[in-house]
Amino acid sequence: MIKILFFASLKDQLKTESIELPANENQCVDMLLKHLSTRDAIWQKALSNSALCIAVNHTIAVKSTVLKTGDEVAFFPPVTGG
Amino acid sequence: MVKLIKVQTADFNQQQEYERLRDHPSTGAIVTFTGLVRDISNGENINALTIEHYGIMTQKILAELVANARKRWSINDCTVIHRVGDLQLRDQIVFVGIASLHRGEAFAACEFIMDFLKTQAPFWKKETNAEGKQYWVDAAQSDQRALEKWR
Numbered sequence: 636m637i638k639i640l641f642f643a644s645l646k647d648q649l650k651t652e653s654i655e656l657p658a659n660e661n662q663c664v665d666m667l668l669k670h671l672s673t674r675d676a677i678w679q680k681a682l683s684n685s686a687l688c689i690a691v692n693h694t695i696a697v698k699s700t701v702l703k704t705g706d707e708v709a710f711f712p713p714v715t716g717g
Numbered sequence: 718m719v720k721l722i723k724v725q726t727a728d729f730n731q732q733q734e735y736e737r738l739r740d741h742p743s744t745g746a747i748v749t750f751t752g753l754v755r756d757i758s759n760g761e762n763i764n765a766l767t768i769e770h771y772g773i774m775t776q777k778i779l780a781e782l783v784a785n786a787r788k789r790w791s792i793n794d795c796t797v798i799h800r801v802g803d804l805q806l807r808d809q810i811v812f813v814g815i816a817s818l819h820r821g822e823a824f825a826a827c828e829f830i831m832d833f834l835k836t837q838a839p840f841w842k843k844e845t846n847a848e849g850k851q852y853w854v855d856a857a858q859s860d861q862r863a864l865e866k867w868r
Binding site: 644647686693694695709711713715717 | 752768769770771773774777799810811831834835836837838839840841842843853854855856857
């Protein structure tokens with residue numbers, strides 16, 4: 636399984652904090668995003684935001700990052716702490 | 718190098734943090750930065766602030782920022798504290814303190830850590846305006862530009 640987390644405005648838009656999906660062989664972040672975007676128009680719009688940030692196992696990742704079972708993927712808007 | 722990194726809901730005491738940084742006998746300079754909740758943000762009157770974070774990643778990123786600062790400057794001691802949860806006007810949000818031999822290193826390292834914290838550490842601010850409406854804060858372009866001086 637892959638654990639997927641959403642934070643801040645993205646979590647509010649999707650009304651979802653976390654989900655789990657089965658891991659597919661050679662699946663990259665982009666494929667996961669495409670899969671999630673098929674849920675409905677809200678997901679499609681929120682996940683197509685060009686400013687979307689990605690982390691895999693707590694490290695900043697990119698759309699081509701390959702995922703494996705047990706990974707934790709996080710999607711979030713640009714950070715605003717400090 | 719000693720270091721202290723904390724993410725917490727509780728407030729922090731500047732004097733205590735300063736005294737801890739002052740402990741190293743070769744320290745000749747301490748620079749501290751404190752960020753506060755202010756009443757105006759992007760032209761809006763603000764009544765309160767909530768800060769969300771991605772716990773495990775936050776700790777990891779803050780540790781990396783401190784390690785990167787240490788590669789560039791000689792640092793005796795370093796403290797980074799960031800609060801999360803519900804905050805009110807004038808509350809303390811963030812503290813960065815650097816103890817080093819000379820002031821130049823302490824000033825630079827403190828600014829370096831703050832510049833990267835603001836653009837890389839996974840914290841998000843949600844403001845409550847005077848009418849009680851809540852909204853997520855957008856990232857500022859000026860924070861990205863601030864990184865250019867460290868390239």
